[in-house]
Amino acid sequence: MAYAEKRGKSWRVRYQLPNGKYDSESGFETKQDALDYGRAQETDVQRKVFINPSDGRKSFGSWVEDWAKVMDVGETSRQTYSSRLNAVILPKWKDTPIGDITSMGYKAWQAQLKGQFKKNYVDAIEGLMRMLLDDAVEERLIPSNPMPSGSKRRRGRHVAATTEDTYVWPTPRQAHAVADNARALRGFQWYVMILTAAYTGLRMGEVAGLRREHLQLLALEYGRSLRVQWQGQWLTEPAKHTVNKGESLESIAALRHADPARAADIADANGLAAGERLRAGRKLALGKGFTLIPPKYSSYRTLILPPFLGELLSELLAQEGGHEYLVFPSQRGKPLRVDDQFYGRFWHPIVEGQDAEPVRRGRKAQLALPAVQGVADMVPHGLRHGHKVWLDEQGHPRVAVEERMGHRLKGVEGTYSHTSPEMELGIAKGLQRAWEESLAEETGEVADWQGRRSS
Known part of the structure; x- marks a missing residue:
């Protein structure tokens, strides 16, 4: 029960906490003020809404x-x-x-x-x-969140809501133009990478993490597919890996880092000897840096490819000198890192163009590239936005579109709607038509990919 004590010229109250111990508060002018405060705290304890004022002093x-x-x-x-x-x-x-x-x-x-x-x-x-x-x-450290709620009425000048859509995304023709610039700047792989991102809607992390074994390209026409199993990220903190039966440090490094030589990093991070046998079920810390982790929201999915893209990917994998595991490595053959250097030396030039520059000390010659009209300030994620817009324009079922994008519908629609093989095939055919029409816009003729027109 709360009681008050005289402390110099002021009063202090002691009151009982939920755990049975006593806390105190000082500085009251009168005994009654001190008792009122202490009794109020004990009432909150009884009502189970008590917040200890001392907890709010935690930094x-x-x-x-x-x-x-x-x-x-x-x-x-x-x-x-x-x-x-x-x-x-x-x-x-x-x-x-x-x-x-x-x-x-x-x-x-x-x-x-x-x-x-x-x-x-x-x-x-x-x-x-x-x-x-x-x-x-x-956690009852504070009674309420001091941040103003967005739904709360607030004083001040009215600010009109922005209704204009300012996000930049490409048409199929513009995506092709960006891919053409990528090929001129760095070669065939980068041309295919841009078209893969545009015609699959993969996130850039999923593009960087696409492994060669997750491309099924042996079938004909609309039997080719791409499996989204990983995303590649540069981590500053180690990820975790649960050891499967038969795995070794080298096989885990090849799977999660796309580099068996990084087995030494994993061994060091876990205090293991090189070549040490691993018990299934053990959790290991991986090395920092490039790591393959599950895709965002665990959005594993298999995508049917339009024929033109399947053929381009087949041609890419058949080239010599590619990465042992990854489809789209960096220019130096290492895992792709989408950082400031990627934007400055690759992305901005292929979207916004650049002037030709001769060889200068410490810098290679710079190839002239035309700016792609209408997509200034587009970021790589704009290719994913464009993919979604194309599918919506073609009128595909929402459940199939969202599943291809790696999203899940909520509510009744998410429970009772399902993607059929016919829906997936319809999307692949629609994307093939978009590709052919983008070629027709470029040449002014009715395009036909290698003499085949898909209906």
Whole structure:
């Protein structure tokens, strides 16, 4: 039961916590004020809504450390969260008691973010911050989330919602033009890579992680397929691997790193000797760097390929000097890394064009490339957006389109709608027509891929 004590010129109250121990609060002018406060806390304890005020004095940085230990997310999500925390959130809030984060303080920080970063990145930062504070509410560290709710009415100037779609995606003809620039800049593999991304809708990580054994190209016409089994990512924290029966360090390195020589990295990360026999079911930490991990949302899927793409991929795999495991390695024959160098030396030139430059000290000659009209500022993910638009324009069933994109429908439609082989075949035929029509636009003639016109 709460009781008050005289402490110098003020009063202190001691009140009972849910665990039976006592906490205290000082600085009350009168005994009655102290008792009122203590009794209110004990009432909250009885109603099971008590939040210990001392918990709110825990620093935000300490809360993030606790949160990270129990957060069960995939390797890429963990890496993304860590990057955003270290780059933006923790420099501002690390030493702030979590109970001292106020709505007004947050709004001032939000205004600074909007002045520094693009909207999508600010939205991502806010989403992570909201999740952290929501979880702090769940743990009863704070009574409520101080971040303003998007659905709440707020004072201030009205800001009209943006209704214009500004995302840049290509038509089939524009995608072909980008692929032509890629071939001129780096060769046949890069031409095929752009067309594969455009005509399958693969995410760039799935393109980088496409293994040669996941292409089925021996059948004719519409029997060729591509299996999405992995995505390739450069990780700053080791991923995990559960050992299967008969696996060795070398076979795991070949499977997950696309490089058997990295067996030494796995051995070092787990304190194992080279060639040590592995027990099935054991969990191993993999090496950092390029790693094949499950596709986003575990969106494993098999895609029927339009004939033209199947033939291009067959021709690519038949070439000498390719990577032993990966379909689309980097220019140096290593796993593909979509980073600043990829954008600066490859992507921007094939989309926005470049002027010819002679050989200069420390730099190779630069080939002139024409800009592809209508797709300025398009990012690689724009090819995936374009793929979805093409399928929608062709009127394919939504369930088949979403499944091809690696998404799952929710609700009744997701439960009772199913993709039939005829739907998948219809998509492949529609994509073949789109390809042929893009050639017709280029040549001004009725295109026919190697004399065959698919209906």
